[in-house]
Amino acid sequence: MTIVIVGEISYLLVEKRSSIARSEKIAVRIIAISLGTCLSMLGLEAISGRFSIYSGTRDSYLRKIRLPEATSCSRDEFVASKSLDRCGEFLGEGKSMVVLIGDSHAGQFRRGVKEMAVREGLAYSVLSDNGCIFPYAPIEQVGACENRNSSITELLRNTLKKDDRVILINSFHGYFAERKKQGRISAEISARYYSAELLKFAKEMKRMGIRVNVLLPGLFFWDLESGVNCQSEWFNRSSIEKSCFIELKQYEYERVVYLKFLQELASGGWIGLIDGVLKHTCSSGVCSAREYYDSNHYFGGYAEENFLKIFGRR
Numbered sequence: 001m002t003i004v005i006v007g008e009i010s011y012l013l014v015e016k017r018s019s020i021a022r023s024e025k026i027a028v029r030i031i032a033i034s035l036g037t038c039l040s041m042l043g044l045e046a047i048s049g050r051f052s053i054y055s056g057t058r059d060s061y062l063r064k065i066r067l068p069e070a071t072s073c074s075r076d077e078f079v080a081s082k083s084l085d086r087c088g089e090f091l092g093e094g095k096s097m098v099v100l101i102g103d104s105h106a107g108q109f110r111r112g113v114k115e116m117a118v119r120e121g122l123a124y125s126v127l128s129d130n131g132c133i134f135p136y137a138p139i140e141q142v143g144a145c146e147n148r149n150s151s152i153t154e155l156l157r158n159t160l161k162k163d164d165r166v167i168l169i170n171s172f173h174g175y176f177a178e179r180k181k182q183g184r185i186s187a188e189i190s191a192r193y194y195s196a197e198l199l200k201f202a203k204e205m206k207r208m209g210i211r212v213n214v215l216l217p218g219l220f221f222w223d224l225e226s227g228v229n230c231q232s233e234w235f236n237r238s239s240i241e242k243s244c245f246i247e248l249k250q251y252e253y254e255r256v257v258y259l260k261f262l263q264e265l266a267s268g269g270w271i272g273l274i275d276g277v278l279k280h281t282c283s284s285g286v287c288s289a290r291e292y293y294d295s296n297h298y299f300g301g302y303a304e305e306n307f308l309k310i311f312g313r314r
Helices: 002-015 022-048 058-063 075-081 110-120 143-159 174-175 188-205 249-268 302-309
Strands: 088-090 097-102 125-127 165-169 211-215 245-247 270-272 286-288
Touching: 022 188, 022 211, 075 286, 097 110, 110 125, 110 302, 174 188, 174 249, 188 211, 245 249, 249 286
Parallel strands: 097 125, 097 165, 165 211, 211 270
Antiparallel strands: 088 125, 245 286
């Protein structure tokens, strides 16, 4: 398209206007070439995803973060219903079931697990609650989380069968990163408590013939506020806030404290451990929040796309 535009400009302003002075012809050619170069650069960068031409009004931008419908339950709703039926869809009767459990980090992938279930003819269920890690560990949570999680474990014990799947997704970085923990319990002790509870849950599932996969969370932009647009626009390219970027080495350092316990469980064969840090948003050791709508949650479409890349069959 750029080549066509430049050609038209050259033809109309240069070839047809043979009467204009040579110097004017040269000036027009320079302008045409410069315009073509700029358009080409903008097009290449837009295609590569480095920025968008226009992200829309504030309202339309915020609408991007709203997830399309996929049946799920908060744990309060689940405890009230006492059934996985209300928290998902049985898309393949008699087939295996996949259950997605965790805090809001699990909830953001609910459209992805539904799409995976449709493709594979599975039943699915999503159980997520903000700020409620699963399985429960006595770290910073209130007692309600413990009661809900106990009810979930009991139902899974009575409902799931061999070859069903459990996927756990929690904001481990939000609970256990060293900079997050202040006061009564250190990050390492908290992570150790959680690891012990996860091991008990994984052992019980393994006895039932059920594999537990744990997805590590994505990046964590501590200072990024919800709704901040971290996607560059061609006419406003200097507006991206510093909070939209973090150093990858700092994030990796912060997660060492909980990662080592999870890796121990994975090396023992109790869980499958999958790294959810999608480093294609990083360049030269600096990571961008262009696919995040707040400090640690993805846009809905991006979450679905990458869930399917990780868990969906190819």
